[in-house]
Amino acid sequence: MSTISSSRLYGSIQLRRNRGLAGLYLVVAAFLILYALLFPGILTIGGFSKFTQNWFPLALVTMAQALLMLNGGITLAIGPLVSLGAVIAATTMQGALGVPGGIVAVALAGLSIGAVIGAIVTHLRLPAIIVTLAGSFIIGGVALILLPRPGGFIPDWLSTVLAGHTPVAFLLLVAILMLWKVFLATPLGLGIYAAGDNPVGAFRSGVPVERVKVAAFALSGLLSALAGLFVAAQTGSGDPVIGTPFTLNSIAAAVLGGVGFLGGKGTMRGAICGSLLLSVMINVMFFLGFPPVAQYVAQGLIIVGAVAVPELLGARRAKR
Numbered sequence: 001m002s003t004i005s006s007s008r009l010y011g012s013i014q015l016r017r018n019r020g021l022a023g024l025y026l027v028v029a030a031f032l033i034l035y036a037l038l039f040p041g042i043l044t045i046g047g048f049s050k051f052t053q054n055w056f057p058l059a060l061v062t063m064a065q066a067l068l069m070l071n072g073g074i075t076l077a078i079g080p081l082v083s084l085g086a087v088i089a090a091t092t093m094q095g096a097l098g099v100p101g102g103i104v105a106v107a108l109a110g111l112s113i114g115a116v117i118g119a120i121v122t123h124l125r126l127p128a129i130i131v132t133l134a135g136s137f138i139i140g141g142v143a144l145i146l147l148p149r150p151g152g153f154i155p156d157w158l159s160t161v162l163a164g165h166t167p168v169a170f171l172l173l174v175a176i177l178m179l180w181k182v183f184l185a186t187p188l189g190l191g192i193y194a195a196g197d198n199p200v201g202a203f204r205s206g207v208p209v210e211r212v213k214v215a216a217f218a219l220s221g222l223l224s225a226l227a228g229l230f231v232a233a234q235t236g237s238g239d240p241v242i243g244t245p246f247t248l249n250s251i252a253a254a255v256l257g258g259v260g261f262l263g264g265k266g267t268m269r270g271a272i273c274g275s276l277l278l279s280v281m282i283n284v285m286f287f288l289g290f291p292p293v294a295q296y297v298a299q300g301l302i303i304v305g306a307v308a309v310p311e312l313l314g315a316r317r318a319k320r
Helices: 003-017 021-038 045-070 078-092 098-123 128-146 156-163 168-184 187-197 199-204 209-235 246-256 268-287 292-319
Strands: none
Touching: 021 268, 045 078, 045 168, 045 187, 045 209, 045 246, 045 268, 078 098, 078 128, 078 209, 078 246, 098 128, 098 209, 156 168, 156 209, 168 187, 168 268, 187 199, 187 209, 199 209, 246 268, 246 292, 268 292
């Protein structure tokens, strides 16, 4: 295949994967402009830093959820994994392990728990939603055993570095997205899309479908646990239930970003953009003075609209 043909093929694939994202980008841009008008402080380094620090954990768990949705799965264990990551960080960094040991402990816990859940789903042929629901109870229970109430220890300097007045969170997110682009160029990264889109065809093409699914769960667990580490640095302590809202928010943000439930549909940049939209939307409604109940109603309507409109337009195009 010539270089020109390869470029055209790659371009057509990218065009198909990015279809429908233009509208999302416009909506996000509109909300960002409105947010800047309501809160001009976001245009300062300090304001931008605080905003990205609040967005960063949601972006990580959205990536964790999107990884599995792209592979044809879903997880309800993200929230408890965030809590467990925060608890492990807060209970290990004061001891002999120190900060490096605490970070390694959080990463290993996320990877191993994700891999175990993935192995159960893959090898026992059980529905991911059932396994992860059961796993969420177990993981949440372990977090409560390790730290029954908020507490523990996070060094002040770590909180200052990650959640201070510099945009470290944004730089970390950019670095993670660059690593994701590199990962997509590997056989394992390509296998996540292939196995999600057509598992039978991927298997016949030599893709180790079972190994890919386990790896997707392991990476999802890693990202969720690291989000918990960052949340612990933000608050200065560990909380065994702090991750509860992240489970449903990760699903909502991924769906807003155009990631489908059946696998192989969507992009990680779309998922990240969906998490940004959800984060900005909450801030805008706060500054507009929406009461909490109205915020939930508005979020629900916007999410339903964001999902329904592209489907209706697609069905309309198909009838022509």
